[in-house]
Amino acid sequence: MDATPFIYILDVFTIPNVLAIVAGVIAGLCIGALPGLTANLGVALILPVTFSMDVTAAMLMLTSLYTAAIYGGAFPAILLHTPGTSASAATAIDGFVLTQKGKFNKALRVATFSSVIGGIMSAIALLFVAPPLSLISLMFGPSEYFMLAVFGITVIGTLSSGNVTKGLLAGLLGLFLSTIGADIDSGYFRYDFGTFALQSGINFVPAVIGLFSMSQALLMCEEARKSIQQVRLKGKDEWRFLPTMKELRELRGTLARSSIIGIFIGILPGAGGDIGSWVSYNEAKRFSKTPEKFGKGSIEGICASETANNAVTGSSLIPLLTLGIPGSATAAILLGALIIHGLLPGRTLFTDNAHITYTVIFGFLFANIFMGIVGMAIGRHMSHITRLPNYILIPMIIALSTVGAFSLGNDMFNVYTMFFFGLLGYLMRKSGFPPAPLILGLILGPIAETGFRQSLILADGPVVLYILSSPISLILFAATLLSVISAVWMEYRRS
Amino acid sequence: MVRVNRLVALAILLAAVPLWQMTSEFPGPASDFPKVVISAIAILAVVLLVRSFFPARIGRNEGEGSHDPRAFLRPLAAFATTLTAVLFMPIVGFFPAMAAMSAVLFLVLDADNRRFYTIAILLLLVMIYMVFVFALGVPLLDATLFD
Numbered sequence: 001m002d003a004t005p006f007i008y009i010l011d012v013f014t015i016p017n018v019l020a021i022v023a024g025v026i027a028g029l030c031i032g033a034l035p036g037l038t039a040n041l042g043v044a045l046i047l048p049v050t051f052s053m054d055v056t057a058a059m060l061m062l063t064s065l066y067t068a069a070i071y072g073g074a075f076p077a078i079l080l081h082t083p084g085t086s087a088s089a090a091t092a093i094d095g096f097v098l099t100q101k102g103k104f105n106k107a108l109r110v111a112t113f114s115s116v117i118g119g120i121m122s123a124i125a126l127l128f129v130a131p132p133l134s135l136i137s138l139m140f141g142p143s144e145y146f147m148l149a150v151f152g153i154t155v156i157g158t159l160s161s162g163n164v165t166k167g168l169l170a171g172l173l174g175l176f177l178s179t180i181g182a183d184i185d186s187g188y189f190r191y192d193f194g195t196f197a198l199q200s201g202i203n204f205v206p207a208v209i210g211l212f213s214m215s216q217a218l219l220m221c222e223e224a225r226k227s228i229q230q231v232r233l234k235g236k237d238e239w240r241f242l243p244t245m246k247e248l249r250e251l252r253g254t255l256a257r258s259s260i261i262g263i264f265i266g267i268l269p270g271a272g273g274d275i276g277s278w279v280s281y282n283e284a285k286r287f288s289k290t291p292e293k294f295g296k297g298s299i300e301g302i303c304a305s306e307t308a309n310n311a312v313t314g315s316s317l318i319p320l321l322t323l324g325i326p327g328s329a330t331a332a333i334l335l336g337a338l339i340i341h342g343l344l345p346g347r348t349l350f351t352d353n354a355h356i357t358y359t360v361i362f363g364f365l366f367a368n369i370f371m372g373i374v375g376m377a378i379g380r381h382m383s384h385i386t387r388l389p390n391y392i393l394i395p396m397i398i399a400l401s402t403v404g405a406f407s408l409g410n411d412m413f414n415v416y417t418m419f420f421f422g423l424l425g426y427l428m429r430k431s432g433f434p435p436a437p438l439i440l441g442l443i444l445g446p447i448a449e450t451g452f453r454q455s456l457i458l459a460d461g462p463v464v465l466y467i468l469s470s471p472i473s474l475i476l477f478a479a480t481l482l483s484v485i486s487a488v489w490m491e492y493r494r495s
Numbered sequence: 496m497v498r499v500n501r502l503v504a505l506a507i508l509l510a511a512v513p514l515w516q517m518t519s520e521f522p523g524p525a526s527d528f529p530k531v532v533i534s535a536i537a538i539l540a541v542v543l544l545v546r547s548f549f550p551a552r553i554g555r556n557e558g559e560g561s562h563d564p565r566a567f568l569r570p571l572a573a574f575a576t577t578l579t580a581v582l583f584m585p586i587v588g589f590f591p592a593m594a595a596m597s598a599v600l601f602l603v604l605d606a607d608n609r610r611f612y613t614i615a616i617l618l619l620l621v622m623i624y625m626v627f628v629f630a631l632g633v634p635l636l637d638a639t640l641f642d
Binding site for chain 1: 496499500503507514517518521522523524525527528529531532533535536539540542543546557558559560561566567569570572573574577578581584585589593596597600601603604605606607608611612615616619620623626627631632633634635636
């Protein structure tokens with residue numbers, strides 16, 4: 001028997017890796033539990049802390065934070081009827097009804113168990129689906145990489161906003177910003193406006209921190225004194241670590257179905273945990289023997305939402321690790337983190353860097369279990385954290401964003417960049433432009449430009465015909481067209 | 496939002512013209528990709544502009560937060576405060592600048608619990624020192640005012 005998987009598992013339990021997972025899970029739980037703070041913000045804020053870390057520990061910390069933040073959103077959803085993240089909105093429907101009935105422990109243990117199962121299933125999917133899928137990346141040439149970047153930006157652009165035009169414009173703005181700095185071939189400084197600091201291009205990390213963290217702090221300023229009123233937890237609901245056998249029998253179908261739904265939706269580029277949880281909630285209601293209980297404290301409803309949103313986390317890493325196309329906005333930031341730590345998505349992650357990749361996947365699996373243990377231990381008390389008023393959180397986010405941007409090369413220009421993107425992100429979010437496509441455009445810009453320029457050189461005639469002459473490019477082009485047409489159609493129907 | 500969309504579209508189109516002109520200075524293939532991207536941006540800006548004349552066709556989910564123009568005041572005041580602190584940071588040092596920023600933000604954000612706020616900020620600064628300076632070795636800026 002091949003002993004390699006055991007070596008990877010043992011590597012998860014080295015002191016730096018375990019500490020990274022513990023820190024990621026605790027930070028994720030706190031960030032997820034704070035309404036308004038998202039997994040994107042958490043990963044963006046923690047990213048600078050990982051610069052000096054070993055790449056495996058860094059990726060373990062970030063992925064642990066991601067899954068724990070999604071789970072952490074369930075606490076305020078259940079205890080305060082205020083979803084911590086958008087992915088927990090469906091959980092609030094039945095979770096808070098149970099809290100009002102004094103059965104908050106039951107709601108918390110179902111949410112915890114479901115999140116852990118969803119997370120584990122997605123880690124298993126990541127383990128078995130990603131390596132064979134990465135073989136596809138070996139068939140990619142310049143035209144395929146160009147179309148892949150176009151496809152990724154288009155899908156995120158069309159799905160992350162209610163307005164297709166604005167989503168695509170944001171993605172294109174990211175692509176344009178990626179052209180700032182020295183040209184890859186000639187070394188000519190493009191759009192540097194005579195500024196020395198712009199000659200090396202726009203750094204992705206301060207842009208991410210500004211767009212997701214600083215802009216969130218500015219949005220929160222609009223309701224600076226807002227804090228959530230505590231709900232008195234009453235009743236003698238028995239605390240249990242695991243669901244009862246009766247509960248498990250009731251939930252087993254929902255657990256399986258919601259895991260599959262979450263994994264499938266996570267693989268789709270751009271579709272995040274919120275879509276997964278709502279689709280899963282609706283399906284659970286459709287398949288339930290007692291659909292009338294939904295909305296009145298159904299544990300199937302909580303289970304469906306929480307299983308799916310955590311199943312999305314691992315599976316959204318599948319297209320990220322194999323093709324470099326993130327399955328969610330948070331995965332887009334993780335793509336930047338991978339590149340910063342010197343790793344490139346594709347087959348090499350599963351061959352040359354297999355040690356790192358598999359240790360991270362096994363560590364992600366362990367993080368989901370650890371997240372459940374910590375969550376059940378402190379779940380009831382999380383309502384205290386969720387009540388921190390915005391005026392406390394705002395200076396915290398601003399200070400951490402500033403120090404995080406500065407720590408990247410100890411350069412004040414990165415702080416100014418972060419502030420620029422913070423204001424830009426705030427104005428974008430106020431006017432309905434999603435920031436996620438911009439970040440993806442910024443990350444994928446160099447890949448898209450390299451592919452485009454190499455295609456120009458290789459094309460014996462019109463470059464468009466050359467790009468579309470490859471079957472993979474043609475499929476990607478069709479998928480791009482389909483995503484735009486379907487999004488425009490849905491928008492038309494809504495209006 | 497219709498007016499905002501129109502303004503944004505016009506601003507993008509206006510910015511696209513000089514940016515396009517700048518690409519003509521780039522040597523050879525260095526201008527190809529920026530030209531493609533700027534063209535696509537301009538086309539979408541025209542779409543946004545045209546659609547702003549048909550409000551019924553504008554999708555939902557148009558912007559986060561309050562739509563009251565007065566809602567901009569506090570975020571912009573907070574941004575100005577923070578930016579001022581950052582600009583003075585190389586002179587007064589990181590921690591004094593952050594402490595001063597937090598003190599002004601207390602007023603800007605109309606906070607009501609001074610003791611809780613002070614303790615939270617102190618804990619935050621200690622945490623930043625422990626994590627970034629002590630553990631990660633980030634040399635946060637010292638004051639140069641008296642150098």
